[in-house]
Amino acid sequence: MIEVDKRRTKLEYAKVATSKTWMTVTKADLGNTLFDEVGLNKREAKDFVELFFEKIRSSLEHGFAVKLSGFGSFTLRNKTSRPGRNPKTGEAVVISARRVVTFRSSQKLKKNVIDNSFELTQKLGRKR
Amino acid sequence: MSDSHENQLKQPTLTKSELVVYLTSEQPQLSETDVELAVNSILEHMATALANGERIEIRGFGSMTLHYRPPRVGRNPKTDEKVDVPEKYVPHFNPGANLRKRVNSVNPA
Numbered sequence: 462m463i464e465v466d467k468r469r470t471k472l473e474y475a476k477v478a479t480s481k482t483w484m485t486v487t488k489a490d491l492g493n494t495l496f497d498e499v500g501l502n503k504r505e506a507k508d509f510v511e512l513f514f515e516k517i518r519s520s521l522e523h524g525f526a527v528k529l530s531g532f533g534s535f536t537l538r539n540k541t542s543r544p545g546r547n548p549k550t551g552e553a554v555v556i557s558a559r560r561v562v563t564f565r566s567s568q569k570l571k572k573n574v575i576d577n578s579f580e581l582t583q584k585l586g587r588k589r
Numbered sequence: 590m591s592d593s594h595e596n597q598l599k600q601p602t603l604t605k606s607e608l609v610v611y612l613t614s615e616q617p618q619l620s621e622t623d624v625e626l627a628v629n630s631i632l633e634h635m636a637t638a639l640a641n642g643e644r645i646e647i648r649g650f651g652s653m654t655l656h657y658r659p660p661r662v663g664r665n666p667k668t669d670e671k672v673d674v675p676e677k678y679v680p681h682f683n684p685g686a687n688l689r690k691r692v693n694s695v696n697p698a
Contacts (some may be wrong), residue, residue, distance in 0.1 A: 483654070484643040486635065494634045499627045501619070509616065509627055514650045516611055520603040522691040527603045532632045533680070537600060537692065559693045564653075564682030571679065573640040574655060578677045584642045587657055587676070 483585075488514075521562055533566040605632075639680050649687040656681045 488510050495506035517527050521535060528534040538561050545556040566574075574581070605628065613624045635645050635653070645653040655678040663674045684692070 484638075486638045486643055486645040488647055491631050491634055494630055495627050498630045499623060501623075501627065505616070505619070509612070509619075510631065512612060512615055513608075513628065513631060514647055516608060517603075518650060518688055518691060521688065522694070524601065525603045526600040527608075529605045529608075529632055531605075532636055535682070562651075562682075562684045562688060562692050564680075566680040570636050570639065573636065574680055575677045577640050577642075578675070581642045581655065581678045582657075582676065585655070585657070585678075587659070 529567075531567055531569050533564055533570055535562055535564050537561070538563055642678075647685070649685055651685040651688055652683050654681055654683070655679065 488507075491510045492503070492506040495501045495509055496503055499506075501509060517535065520527050521537060524537065526534060526536040540559050540561060542558040543556050545554055546552065547554055609621060609625045609628055612628065613619065613621045616624065619627070638645060639653060639655060642655065644655075658677050658679055660676040661674050663672050664670065665672055
C-alpha cells in the first residue's frame with residue numbers, strides 16, 4: 462500500500478484531491494445524456510456534442526458572441542497591450558494586445574448556484 | 590475598459606436558436622425539434638452540474654467551475670444603505686488553450 466503511494470506522482474495526488482470535491486462533467490457525459498434523454502445513438506450523440514462546441518468555438522473565432530439563453534453568454538473582449546512580468550524570472554515583459562473570451566452566466570444559472578450556496582459550502586469548502 | 594464595453598455592444602451574436610438551425614443543417618437525419626431538445630439537454634446538464642458543485646471540462650473548449658465569494662457588506666447605490674451580502678458561489682469559465690489561441694488569431698467577422 463505504502464509502496465504504491467510512494468510511486469504516485471504529484472499530478473496523481475492532485476487528481477485524487479480534486480476528484481474528492483469536484484466531480485467532472487465531460488463530453489462523454491453530455492453524449493450519454495443525449496443518448497438517454499433525446500434518443501440519439503452513441504455515434505450521433507458523440508458527433509453532436511463535438512459539433513455543438515465546435516460551432517461555439519468557430520463563432521467566437523470569427524468575432525461572434527454566443528448567447529445561450531437560460532445558460533449564459535460567451536463574449537469577446539479586446540485587450541490592449543500592458544506591461545507584465547514573467548512570474549518565474551521576475552523579468553518585465555510586454556503583454557501583447559489580444560482578444561479573449563469571457564463568460565457571463567445568465568440570471569437563472571447564477572440564481573440556481575446562489576440558492577444552493579449553503580450545500581455548496583458544505584461540499585466544497587470556502588476556498589476561493 | 591470603456592472601449593471593450595463598446596466593442597461588446599457592436600458584437601454580432603450567435604443565439605441559441607441560430608445554433609439550433611445550424612446544427613440541424615449539419616445533422617440532416619435529425620429534426621429541428623430533436624436538435625432543439627438536444628441543445629437544451631446539453632445546457633440543462635451543464636447548468637445542473639454547476640449548481641450541484643460539479644465542474645465541467647470540455648477538451649479544446651474550456652472548463653467551468655465555481656468560485657467562492659466570501660460574505661461582505663455592500664451598499665445600495667441609490668439609498669446608500671448598508672446591506673449584508675451573504676457568501677456565495679459564482680460560475681466561472683476558463684477558456685482552454687485551443688479556444689484561447691483560435692480567438693486571438695486576428696480574424697474579424
